[in-house]
Amino acid sequence: MTDDKTLVEKTLKGEKEAFEMIIRKYQRPLLNYIGRMISDYQLALDLTQEVFVKTYHSLHMYQPKYKFSTWLYKISHNHIIDYWRKKKVDAFSIDQQNHITRPSLQIPSVEPSVMKQFEISEIREKIEQVLKKLPPSLRELFVWRHINELSYDEIAEIKGLPVGTIKNRVFQAKEMIRSILGEAQ
Amino acid sequence: MKCLRIDQIYLYLEKELPPDEIRAIEAHLASCVKCQKAVEERRILQHAANNLPKWEPPPDFTEQIMSQIFPANLSLKSILIAISTYIGFLSLSVVVYFITTAQSFSFLHVRLLNKLIYSGQNFSIFVIKLLKLAQVSVQVILHLSGYFLRVLSHLTTLLNTETYIFFTIFTLILFALAFLGVGRIFFAGEKI
Numbered sequence: 138m139t140d141d142k143t144l145v146e147k148t149l150k151g152e153k154e155a156f157e158m159i160i161r162k163y164q165r166p167l168l169n170y171i172g173r174m175i176s177d178y179q180l181a182l183d184l185t186q187e188v189f190v191k192t193y194h195s196l197h198m199y200q201p202k203y204k205f206s207t208w209l210y211k212i213s214h215n216h217i218i219d220y221w222r223k224k225k226v227d228a229f230s231i232d233q234q235n236h237i238t239r240p241s242l243q244i245p246s247v248e249p250s251v252m253k254q255f256e257i258s259e260i261r262e263k264i265e266q267v268l269k270k271l272p273p274s275l276r277e278l279f280v281w282r283h284i285n286e287l288s289y290d291e292i293a294e295i296k297g298l299p300v301g302t303i304k305n306r307v308f309q310a311k312e313m314i315r316s317i318l319g320e321a322q
Numbered sequence: 323m324k325c326l327r328i329d330q331i332y333l334y335l336e337k338e339l340p341p342d343e344i345r346a347i348e349a350h351l352a353s354c355v356k357c358q359k360a361v362e363e364r365r366i367l368q369h370a371a372n373n374l375p376k377w378e379p380p381p382d383f384t385e386q387i388m389s390q391i392f393p394a395n396l397s398l399k400s401i402l403i404a405i406s407t408y409i410g411f412l413s414l415s416v417v418v419y420f421i422t423t424a425q426s427f428s429f430l431h432v433r434l435l436n437k438l439i440y441s442g443q444n445f446s447i448f449v450i451k452l453l454k455l456a457q458v459s460v461q462v463i464l465h466l467s468g469y470f471l472r473v474l475s476h477l478t479t480l481l482n483t484e485t486y487i488f489f490t491i492f493t494l495i496l497f498a499l500a501f502l503g504v505g506r507i508f509f510a511g512e513k514i
Binding site: 161164169185186190242243244250257264284286304307308311312 | 325327333366379383387
């Protein structure tokens with residue numbers, strides 16, 4: 138399979154088929170990322186289309202020293218923020234962490250067993266619901282890690298943050314999901 | 323080893339720890355029920371999180387995006403097809419009209435000819451009226467400019483040299499202001 142950088146070069150030389158291959162490769166991951174961020178399938182399709190159009194028109198600005206996928210996720214991230222700004226949603230919260238209370242890293246002496254109460258399919262459904270309640274900054278990291286299956290290094294590159302910080306925030310997101318699931322019982 | 327931290331549990335489950343640390347954790351887990359439960363709890367969550375259903379795009383999604391980026395150009399072939407379809411549709415409508423109204427083609431021919439002559443007459447009347455209007459306008463402009471020139475020559479004999487110079491400078495300033503676009507601000511409210 139042709140690598141992303143070659144596909145970009147070919148697209149810039151005017152080969153439409155090369156960009157079609159890029160779309161085929163990334164349409165699912167981007168739809169899943171954008172979809173989980175805005176919780177609306179139809180709207181996610183529209184925004185994904187817009188991201189690809191935007192990407193095509195800014196392809197000449199792509200610097201091959203960065204991974205193409207991380208550049209594409211950065212464009213998507215900015216596009217979601219623009220969309221929220223237009224909708225007057227608090228777009229800045231996606232890049233802020235200050236308002237999130239840090240959970241304790243120690244296991245409490247008595248910890249209720251939340252997960253064992255449910256079947257695995259039930260947990261999946263509940264996670265989908267709880268995702269909507271997570272702060273956007275944590276939701277985004279969770280989606281990148283567990284739905285888009287990005288490595289911590291890739292996420293760190295997109296966000297421009299140290300890998301350790303990203304790991305901690307992903308754990309925070311999961312602990313928050315666990316605690317919301319526990320409260321709902 | 324002390325009890326595990328939550329971040330350590332996640333790193334252990336994601337196999338992100340060095341082998342010696344994994345061995346130490348496993349040794350601790352063998353004897354600590356509290357940590358065993360905590361690990362099991364997060365293992366289930368981790369498993370569910372890694373297996374969330376994926377959203378699927380519609381089958382023609384790629385084509386939709388491609389058509390947005392590269393809109394299809396109209397080829398000569400498609401234009402010819404469109405024109406011939408239009409002509410075909412028009413002919414068919416005429417045939418259907420005559421069949422349903424039981425009229426003859428010669429009747430249509432006479433009616434069309436009459437319409438054409440009538441429209442031609444109307445159009446030529448309109449053109450003649452336009453030409454007359456243009457003629458009258460030219461005459462009015464010629465008369466007005468004659469009056470203006472007569473007034474000017476009269477003024478030059480009446481005014482003394484200073485007043486004449488003053489009016490000339492004043493007129494020049496007015497022209498300059500008009501050229502600079504100041505008039506736009508005062509009369510149209512636009513900013514330069």
